[in-house]
Amino acid sequence: MSQEHRSALRNHVSRFVWLAVISLVALSACSGSGATPADDSSAAEPRSLVVYSGRSESLVGPLIEQFQSDTGIQVGVRWGTTAQLAATLLEEGSNSPADVFLAQDPGGLGAVEALLAPIPDSILNLVDARFRDSAGRWVGVSGRARVVVYNTDRLSQADLPGDLWGFTQPQWKGRIGWAPTNASFQTMITAMRVTWGEAETRRWLERILANDPKVYEKNTPIVAAVGAGEVDVGFVNHYYLYRFLKEEGPSFPARNYFLSNGGPGALIMVSGAGRLASSQHQETAEAFITFLLSRQAQEYFAQQTYEYPMAQGVLPPADLPALETLQAPAVELSQLADLRGTLELLQDVGALP
Amino acid sequence: METRPLPHIGFPRVTLHAPRWRRPSRARLLVWGSALLVAAAVMLPPLYLLLRAVGAGSQAWSALLRARTLIIIGNTALLAITVTAASAVLALTLAWLTTRSDLPGRRLWSVLTALPLVIPSYVGGYLMVASLGPRGMLQGWLEPLLGIERLPEIYGFPGAALVLTLLSYPYALLTLRAAFQRLDPAQEEAARSLGRSRRTVFLRITLPQLRPALAAGSLLVALYTLRDFGAVSIMRFNTFTRVLYIQYRSSFDRSGAAALALVLVILTLAILAIEMRLRGRGRIHSNQASAQRPPALVPLGRWRWPALAFCSLIVLLSLVIPAGVLLYWLVRGLLSGEVLMPLLQVAANSILAGTLAAVLIIAAAIPVAILVTRRPSPLAHGIERLTYVGFALPGIVVALSLVFFGSRYAPSLYQTLPLLLLAYLVLFLPEAVGAVKSALLQIHPNLEEAARSLGRDPLQAFRLVLLPQIRPGLAAGAALVFLTTMKELPATLLLAPLGFRTLATSVWSAVEEAFFAQAAAPALLIILTSSLPLAYLVLRERETAA
Numbered sequence: 056m057s058q059e060h061r062s063a064l065r066n067h068v069s070r071f072v073w074l075a076v077i078s079l080v081a082l083s084a085c086s087g088s089g090a091t092p093a094d095d096s097s098a099a100e101p102r103s104l105v106v107y108s109g110r111s112e113s114l115v116g117p118l119i120e121q122f123q124s125d126t127g128i129q130v131g132v133r134w135g136t137t138a139q140l141a142a143t144l145l146e147e148g149s150n151s152p153a154d155v156f157l158a159q160d161p162g163g164l165g166a167v168e169a170l171l172a173p174i175p176d177s178i179l180n181l182v183d184a185r186f187r188d189s190a191g192r193w194v195g196v197s198g199r200a201r202v203v204v205y206n207t208d209r210l211s212q213a214d215l216p217g218d219l220w221g222f223t224q225p226q227w228k229g230r231i232g233w234a235p236t237n238a239s240f241q242t243m244i245t246a247m248r249v250t251w252g253e254a255e256t257r258r259w260l261e262r263i264l265a266n267d268p269k270v271y272e273k274n275t276p277i278v279a280a281v282g283a284g285e286v287d288v289g290f291v292n293h294y295y296l297y298r299f300l301k302e303e304g305p306s307f308p309a310r311n312y313f314l315s316n317g318g319p320g321a322l323i324m325v326s327g328a329g330r331l332a333s334s335q336h337q338e339t340a341e342a343f344i345t346f347l348l349s350r351q352a353q354e355y356f357a358q359q360t361y362e363y364p365m366a367q368g369v370l371p372p373a374d375l376p377a378l379e380t381l382q383a384p385a386v387e388l389s390q391l392a393d394l395r396g397t398l399e400l401l402q403d404v405g406a407l408p
Numbered sequence: 409m410e411t412r413p414l415p416h417i418g419f420p421r422v423t424l425h426a427p428r429w430r431r432p433s434r435a436r437l438l439v440w441g442s443a444l445l446v447a448a449a450v451m452l453p454p455l456y457l458l459l460r461a462v463g464a465g466s467q468a469w470s471a472l473l474r475a476r477t478l479i480i481i482g483n484t485a486l487l488a489i490t491v492t493a494a495s496a497v498l499a500l501t502l503a504w505l506t507t508r509s510d511l512p513g514r515r516l517w518s519v520l521t522a523l524p525l526v527i528p529s530y531v532g533g534y535l536m537v538a539s540l541g542p543r544g545m546l547q548g549w550l551e552p553l554l555g556i557e558r559l560p561e562i563y564g565f566p567g568a569a570l571v572l573t574l575l576s577y578p579y580a581l582l583t584l585r586a587a588f589q590r591l592d593p594a595q596e597e598a599a600r601s602l603g604r605s606r607r608t609v610f611l612r613i614t615l616p617q618l619r620p621a622l623a624a625g626s627l628l629v630a631l632y633t634l635r636d637f638g639a640v641s642i643m644r645f646n647t648f649t650r651v652l653y654i655q656y657r658s659s660f661d662r663s664g665a666a667a668l669a670l671v672l673v674i675l676t677l678a679i680l681a682i683e684m685r686l687r688g689r690g691r692i693h694s695n696q697a698s699a700q701r702p703p704a705l706v707p708l709g710r711w712r713w714p715a716l717a718f719c720s721l722i723v724l725l726s727l728v729i730p731a732g733v734l735l736y737w738l739v740r741g742l743l744s745g746e747v748l749m750p751l752l753q754v755a756a757n758s759i760l761a762g763t764l765a766a767v768l769i770i771a772a773a774i775p776v777a778i779l780v781t782r783r784p785s786p787l788a789h790g791i792e793r794l795t796y797v798g799f800a801l802p803g804i805v806v807a808l809s810l811v812f813f814g815s816r817y818a819p820s821l822y823q824t825l826p827l828l829l830l831a832y833l834v835l836f837l838p839e840a841v842g843a844v845k846s847a848l849l850q851i852h853p854n855l856e857e858a859a860r861s862l863g864r865d866p867l868q869a870f871r872l873v874l875l876p877q878i879r880p881g882l883a884a885g886a887a888l889v890f891l892t893t894m895k896e897l898p899a900t901l902l903l904a905p906l907g908f909r910t911l912a913t914s915v916w917s918a919v920e921e922a923f924f925a926q927a928a929a930p931a932l933l934i935i936l937t938s939s940l941p942l943a944y945l946v947l948r949e950r951e952t953a954a
Contacts, residue, residue: 113917113926131907133823133902134901134917135902138660139804139898140654142662143811145660145662146808146811146812147815150816150822152815152822163660236657238660269645270563271644272641272644274640275538276642280543284543285541285543302744394660395661398654407654408476408480408565408650
């Protein structure tokens with residue numbers, strides 16, 4: 056091949072490459088900026104929705120499929136942990152593609168509350184005032200109770216104290232499992248700070264620490280460790296146990312104990328939903344949240360995930376005590392959003408690095 | 409600048425004086441342009457951290473100055489040093505056994521000992537506790553036999569060091585194996601013939617030549633330890649990354665977390681400096697790299713059985729036990745009537761993302777590697793060092809930095825495959841740069857210069873002469889990137905297109921909710937799909953050496 060041929064060919068190739076690059080960029084720019092607004096302005100009925108879900112797919116995936124087949128609305132879901140997704144929402148700000156945020160705990164929703172749009176009263180009123188944001192920016196969808204999980208080979212219910220202070224006794228040394236990094240645990244500590252005050256909470260933490268609790272990453276490993284006899288009791292949410300019973304059968308040697316005297320140890324942890332103010336699909340987002348509080352969805356939570364339904368008039372799982380009998384502390388959910396203070400306290404007493 | 413022949417047909421014309429400024433050649437523009445583009449990409453996370461940290465109040469900075477911070481830095485350094493040293497010893501032994509000795513079944517051991525790399529650390533840590541924990545499966549078997557009620561605590565430093573060593577030593581193993589195979593046995597043979605003992609030859613001749621590879625592999629191990637979150641959190645050992653995650657998770661405090669992450673960047677730079685020093689000059693190209701004989705294998709004699717036992721123990725701990733527990737979970741779940749999620753599409757997604765990432769990252773690594781090996785300059789070295797920063801940062805930091813820039817400045821690319829690939833690039837680039845670089849070092853620049861003097865332009869010289877020679881190195885880098893992409897989690901969760909599930913995200917979502925059988929199937933699939941390229945790599949490597 057001659058020199059001229061080669062350079063001609065090279066020019067052709069490079070021209071082609073440039074053309075391809077430019078058209079690609081143009082194409083993606085069009086699809087990005089052009090398509091979405093067109094969708095929204097004509098939005099008599101937008102048929103799609105983006106949900107950021109801090110609750111796992113195995114728990115709420117079936118519900119989302121149900122919503123899609125009921126309404127024909129396409130739901131795209133980004134699955135992640137509540138904290139990751141809250142951080143993502145904060146970084147995205149008003150550029151977020153998300154319409155709805157489903158969070159595992161009030162802390163996650165509290166962190167992004169500035170980005171949420173108020174939810175209409177018609178939806179809020181489906182839920183007891185205890186289980187929604189007092190400013191109406193998000194609403195509880197399902198609830199988990201804080202419990203003590205115990206090893207049935209080592210203990211019976213009669214051996215367990217009536218409240219969390221009982222575990223500060225020396226006989227519990229080396230037998231407790233807890234998860235100071237876990238969001239539910241930290242929310243329980245926040246509830247303690249609200250009901251008992253800072254000093255009393257610090258005292259409880261210090262005395263439990265003196266009992267040498269075994270530290271776990273989160274609830275699931277605690278339940279596993281209690282079942283295996285690595286520790287005798289653990290502070291967890293109630294519903295993880297049922298997963299183990301399902302996988303390992305009823306012989307799995309751990310059960311839940313609901314503290315008889317209540318207090319922060321019987322806190323109801325709420326998972327909730329909020330609507331992003333930046334969303335272009337406000338009505339669809341509203342329809343989705345309404346669906347989550349429908350009888351059908353609420354019964355799903357009660358029967359399939361062993362959680363407490365939040366909509367009034369739907370019964371909890373058969374083998375769980377009624378919400379009213381739990382003597383949960385009277386704490387407003389918005390008070391539970393102050394995680395920074397809890398984090399500092401936990402670091403200060405040495406429960407967290 | 410060194411002088412070099414200008415492209416000219418006929419006799420090479422050598423400039424004796426400093427060359428006048430001339431229009432940079434197309435090749436130079438291409439190489440520098442793409443290297444600078446790569447440098448810009450890997451600078452995104454540090455830039456993001458700076459932006460966030462500037463916004464941090466005095467609170468975040470005072471939190472950083474607590475006495476605890478020092479303890480945590482100490483913890484992190486201790487873990488990184490231990491894991492790196494243990495991995496180096498392990499990898500050196502295994503690499504020697506599988507390339508230089510007459511160990512029975514070398515090919516099989518070669519594949520098996522490299523495989524632990526594909527096990528995600530959060531899975532590896534979990535499985536280690538399930539099997540060897542105080543009341544794990546091992547204890548369950550021992551109790552009826554020996555009446556042992558508790559095994560010693562695995563949590564804390566020993567557990568974290570054990571799990572991280574077992575999962576990351578293959579980084580050092582793979583680079584060392586390649587180096588062993590490139591070694592010219594002539595020098596060793598000469599020393600032997602002069603009456604030196606095997607030991608002396610190894611220490612004085614072999615080891616110094618392995619130094620660059622050992623340093624490069626150990627660097628990856630050290631940085632992997634630095635950024636790991638899964639193993640240290642399950643083993644409850646407080647490293648910097650764990651504290652950083654706690655900060656993100658507990659207080660949603662991005663500025664405080666950014667301040668912490670910047671400290672991690674500084675630690676990384678320190679490690680990079682140490683590696684530079686340990687590596688030595690690192691320019692060992694034999695003149696006849698491609699024409700070398702395979703070395704004679706050392707007979708193990710009565711050491712054969714201990715050597716086999718050693719390999720078995722490592723494979724048992726790092727591969728058989730984890731895979732065994734997964735299999736047990738899977739079978740138990742299936743027996744109790746659990747229906748597994750379909751995984752075909754998910755596996756296809758993983759393989760697609762892994763393959764695209766491997767191709768892209770190799771393409772990005774080539775210009776960087778060419779610059780540091782063929783046109784070394786402070787800027788070139790700087791770019792190469794920079795590529796390691798993303799590798800040492802926890803995945804969540806890299807993911808959030810691309811969320812920040814992507815959602816603001818490239819909304820049309822945000823949450824699409826290209827942006828996810830960019831995240832993989834930032835995270836895994838050094839794995840490829842290392843592989844390409846060592847392949848290039850092996851080839852003497854004479855070869856390209858010969859091609860140039862015969863009238864080929866630099867691009868042609870690269871394509872016709874270099875590329876065929878470094879292809880094995882490219883394949884090795886690509887395989888490494890593929891394996892680590894298969895198990896990547898935080899960036900995939902936050903940046904993948906909506907509904908784009910991978911095997912790693914499936915494992916995560918099942919483990920998260922304690923659906924062990926559902927977790928076991930995709931986890932086993934990760935091991936299986938990743939072992940194919942690895943087996944190819946190791947077996948092909950043998951053929952070229954033989």
